[in-house]
Amino acid sequence: MRVVKRFLLIFLTIVLIFILLELLAKIASHTVFKDKINPDILRTEFEEIYVPPFAPKTPDEFRIFVYGGSTVKGLPLPKVGFVSQLEYQLNHVFEGKNIKVFNFGWAGFNSSRIRYIFERTVSQKPDLIIIYTGENEFIYPQLDSYTLVKTTTALKNRSDLAKLIMFVVERTDSSQADQLQSRHQKFPAYSVNKILTWGKIRIFKTNINEIIKEAKVRKVPVILGIPAHNIKDWPPVKRALTTLDTPNAYQENLHKAIHLIDENRLLEANNLIDSSLAKYPDDASFLYLKATIVAKNGQNARQLFEKAKDADPIPWRTTTSYANYLSSLEDNKNVWVMDFAQIFAQNSPEGLTGFNLILDGTHPTKEGAYLISSNIVDFIKKEKLIATEWLTESNNSYSMTDLFKKMDIFQEDDFFVYQSTANLALKMPLFNIDAAKFYIDKAESLNDNNWEAKALKASIANLEGINKLAVAYLKEAEELKGSIIKIEESKYIPYLYEILAN
Structure with a gap:
């Protein structure tokens, strides 16, 4: 009997606390936050x-x-x-x-x-x-x-306390979202989180x-x-862009393997990749490079490419x-x-x-x-x-x-698609500079007089550390535009603000 009474007392106390918090939230919503909480x-x-x-x-x-x-x-x-x-x-x-x-x-x-x-x-x-x-x-x-979001929606529409909590959370999120995207930010490696992966599926x-x-x-x-x-x-999202541990030796081996493949020194690259996979089993980037070598050697590489795709730390x-x-x-x-x-x-x-x-x-x-x-x-x-x-x-x-x-699909449509894809390729955590260059070149093969395309080439050159070329492309972009590019006009061109701010 004592246990039951104690349980009821605890339960009633929790209910009273929530009622009190709801009353306080209602007062706050109609006074302090009256003009701040916009239901729309x-x-x-x-x-x-x-x-x-x-x-x-x-x-x-x-x-x-x-x-x-x-x-x-x-x-x-x-x-x-x-x-x-x-x-x-x-x-x-x-x-x-x-x-x-x-x-x-x-x-x-x-x-x-x-x-x-x-x-x-x-x-x-x-x-x-x-x-x-x-x-x-x-x-x-x-x-x-689905159930959680539906429940949250119902609570928000019925409770001033829920509205206030959501307002605080959204304000925090929006302040973070307003910050200019940094190419140095880290993203969670979702695929290695077993609980999250299980929950998602x-x-x-x-x-x-x-x-x-x-x-x-x-x-x-x-x-x-x-x-x-x-x-x-x-390729998969780079390990260095995630919260995964990325030692200098890993980075050096990855860059060296890519360089060896580019020079068609496939045997050396393969040996380096195998030794790296021994240290980092199922690493998506090295698996992708391994598959690239297999494909270049004329062998069936699909299974390896699929394995690399599945091991992507951010599996979109x-x-x-x-x-x-x-x-x-x-x-x-x-x-x-x-x-x-x-x-x-x-x-x-x-x-x-x-x-x-x-x-x-x-x-x-x-x-x-x-x-x-x-x-x-x-x-x-x-x-x-x-x-x-x-x-x-x-x-x-x-x-x-x-x-x-x-x-009525015209050349202008192809240009828009290529330019948009080049922009997307640079967004974090994709950050695929090679793809961005590939598509902006395709876009400019159709129209070489677009200032936004030229500005994107300036961004790419800057990301690659070719500062003089970046400045030259920026100058071309502004000549095509007929005026200087303002910071607020750069929000649709990834990382252009890095050049404009200097």
Whole structure:
């Protein structure tokens, strides 16, 4: 009996403390913080997601809902993304039919955000659902489970104490975000955190399971897409950019191995890499270099490249464990799986997907997007995921050339894509200077009179320590612009502020 009384006393004390804190927070919210806590700004990640209004569905309308992250959105240029191409293809193949493709992709959407927008939109009667995901589970460091974010949202909307706590947290985060990005900052090595990795995949599995469960209840077929990724030309995040211990000897050996490969001294490089892997087993960077040597020797290197991709300390590309899980869900009745990683490999030299089909690590080129969209059209026809009578009257898909012409994809679009990719390549923690140089050169081969492209070349030269060249490019950029470049104008050009500030 004493134990029960003690428990009740503790419980009542906790409740009274929370009531008191809630009252104090309510007073503070209406006095001290009255003009500071803005409900329109103070939003959880789910409340920031825009769900567009829907027109009523017509009897002859076939709706396809596509969910995912930035690849689904079509970044860096949605106009040429695979969802845009898919809609053009479907309305040509099934000419005269009323097919509408809805794009619910957005940059950074992980499975929790996809599940949220799915639950907000699935009532609008889709006839087919396509989910292309697995890339963004580690883009945020927190374990942002669907249930946790939903609960946080509910508490924030009902409690002044929750609002006040969120205000303090958001203010701290925004002050850090306002700081100019430093190339010396360190990022958590997520892949070596076993608890975080376990938690992330549990969240992913739960979200995908719940989406499929609801789709089955509504009798809507689902295509799960395993994302394609660049394994050949996009190296893992460098160890030195993470919180992992990076001794000087490690750095020296890594740079030396890269130099030896560049000079085609492959045997020396291989011996150095093997000795380094003995000290740092499963190190992503050395595994990637090992795979590069195997490929240069004309041998099958795909397995090694995949291993390097899976060992990436910041695994933004879909890992094998995520891909295997998605594959396990196929039942060919309600759920079908399309392995775009495999499809891209089959359409790449030596089975190694690189810049031939993917711009960076994950975003497809317009040719890669064509590969995704045309394969989806063929898959829909093969599995009869559309009205049977439509299949007998269907046309062949557009060829790539005809589709791009039909979509009015011009040289200006290619320039924008290349320049945007060069910018992205320099962002932390990617920091891929070689890729940035590769794409800015491609951009300038199309247009050599863009001041922002020239300014980016100044940034790259500065990062490489070629100061005179950096100053020369900056001067060219300002001549093209017709005025000096101000600090506030440099925020879209990585690290340009480092030159302007001096």
